[in-house]
Amino acid sequence: MDISIHASFLPHDDPEASLAFYRDALGFEVRGDVGKGKKRWITVGPPGQPGTSVVLDPPSANPGLTEDERHTVAEMMAKGTYASLLLATPDLDRTFDRVQATGAEVVQEPIDQPYGVRDCAFRDPAGNLIRIQERR
DSSP, X not given: OOOOOOEEEEEOSOHHHHHHIIIXXXXXXXXXXXXXXXXXXXXXXXXXXXXXXXXXXXXXXXXXXXHHHHHHHHHHHHHTOSOEEEEEESOXXXXXXXXXXXXXXXXXXXXXXXXXXXXXXXXOTTOOEEEEEEOO
16 A cells, blocks of 8 residues: 555644744744635645654534534643654754743753653643653
8 A cells, every 4th residue: 555644633722823833933944825814724744854744723613513522622621631643753852942932831851762762842832742752
């Protein structure tokens, strides 16, 4: 089979803050931005990788969710337990310094993990956990 990852979805509750994080802090390019106000679907991705994208979507716009479910999603997003993304970079310390300098919320500074990877972690403006591993 020839299957690749085309897009993953992460929730957002503030499109401007999320756009600034993914574009300005992580250096992703904006590939699409549709909708209005807080109900915007923003597609971003790493430069040079046009076939892989992250769609930042507003869970509040999902018509299949009840009000109780929307409340649960909002609570989980606020705690950072709803969604996550794992990224990779060849120079973790340089990437960490660059992202931290933008004021992004640091969850974990670069560290060698006992399971064999070196990584760090941030939270995006919606609370999503963004882990970054060093490629070796």
